[in-house]
Amino acid sequence: KKIKAKAKYKNGILYFRDKEISFRNKQNQKDLLATLFKDPKKNWYYDEIQEKWDDRWEDVKETNPKAKDYWKKFYSAGNDINTAVAIETQVKDFIIKNTKEIRINPKYI
Numbered sequence: 001k002k003i004k005a006k007a008k009y010k011n012g013i014l015y016f017r018d019k020e021i022s023f024r025n026k027q028n029q030k031d032l033l034a035t036l037f038k039d040p041k042k043n044w045y046y047d048e049i050q051e052k053w054d055d056r057w058e059d060v061k062e063t064n065p066k067a068k069d070y071w072k073k074f075y076s077a078g079n080d081i082n083t084a085v086a087i088e089t090q091v092k093d094f095i096i097k098n099t100k101e102i103r104i105n106p107k108y109i
Contacts, residue, residue, distance in 0.1 A: 007094070007108045009037040014081075016108065017089040028077040029084070036095075036102070040109040045101045046071040071099060078102050 007016040012024035014033060023030040035049050036042075050070055051057045061067045078095040085094040096105050 009033050019088040021084050021088050028073055029081050032074060032077045036104050040104050043101050043103045046074050049074055074102055
């Protein structure tokens with residue numbers, strides 16, 4: 001039987017598969033991981049994350065035409081997290097995402 005290594009996250013470091021992957025100097029990835037690990041089994045909608053990051057989000061969303069592309073920063077941060085994890089562990093699907101939501105792959109939590 002294969003032992004599954006469960007991921008942990010603390011202070012900008014992802015602990016996964018006997019590796020320490022630092023996101024301390026990567027603000028969006030660091031903040032995204034901190035948010036996702038608050039409830040690791042949850043499927044997070046980008047709107048929910050944005051509201052946690054910006055308490056004025058409801059106003060901004062209504063008044064700023066560029067706000068509709070806000071989700072791209074989470075999508076891109078998810079890609080960057082997957083790339084960093086893949087380099088260290090060969091796991092390419094740590095983060096699962098689409099254009100509406102993002103989550104930690106349940107098989108790693």
